[in-house]
Amino acid sequence: xxxxxxxxxxxxxxxxxxxxxxxxxxxxxxxxxxxxxxxxxxxxxxxxxxxxxxxxxxxxxxxxxxxxxxxxxxxxxxxxxxxxxxxxxxxxxxxxxxxxxxxxxxxxxxxxxxxxxxxxxxxxxxxxxxxxxxxxx
Numbered sequence: 553x554x555x556x557x558x559x560x561x562x563x564x565x566x567x568x569x570x571x572x573x574x575x576x577x578x579x580x581x582x583x584x585x586x587x588x589x590x591x592x593x594x595x596x597x598x599x600x601x602x603x604x605x606x607x608x609x610x611x612x613x614x615x616x617x618x619x620x621x622x623x624x625x626x627x628x629x630x631x632x633x634x635x636x637x638x639x640x641x642x643x644x645x646x647x648x649x650x651x652x653x654x655x656x657x658x659x660x661x662x663x664x665x666x667x668x669x670x671x672x673x674x675x676x677x678x679x680x681x682x683x684x685x686x687x688x689x
Contacts, residue, residue, distance in 0.1 A: 554630075557613040562600025562647055565613060565630055565637075572615050573625040576654045576664045577638040578686045579604070579647035586681030594681045600646040603677075607637045619653060627653065629660070636660075642667035645677025648685055 554567035562579025565572045580586075584597035616629035630637040641647045642664055649668040654661035672679040 554613040554615060557608045557630075559601050559604035559608055562597065562604050562641065563638075564625060565604070565608065567613070571625040572630060573622050573627045574604075574630050574638045574641070575616075575619045575627050576629075576650050576657075576660060577641055577647040578650045579641065580678060580683070580686050581689050584683070584686065584689050586678060586683030588681055594683075596678045596681055596683055599677065600641070603644060603646040604637060604641055607632055607635060607640055610635060613637070619656065639663055639667055643671060643676075645671035645675075645679045647678070 554565060554570065554572070557565050557567045560566050560571070561582045563574045563577045565574065579600040580597040582597040582601060586594045586596040588594050611633045614631045615626070616631065619627040621627060642649055649664040651661045651665050654664060671677060
């Protein structure tokens, strides 16, 4: 369990000294921007972090089994009650699926890829803006 969990960006959760990278999600970097159809800047990184924080505010966050480490962070699923924080972020377009990190969990991999595809089709979140992927940024 993570007491007083805080989103440091759209795919990282901090609780005290513990940092957890949400597995299977690549969210925009905190300062990353996109552009709307009129050419106005959209703070997609800040929006992604705010969305993850709103999910964390819904209850006590629990960390699932570890998928390894990345930049000193444990990589694992994060759930708030029955809500999969990664899947929820993808459903609402606040990140990109990273299926290459979910090879060991084919059901989650499928759910995450489908969630991103639906968000992309409906132009939700980052998919409604012109932007680079976080990896390209």
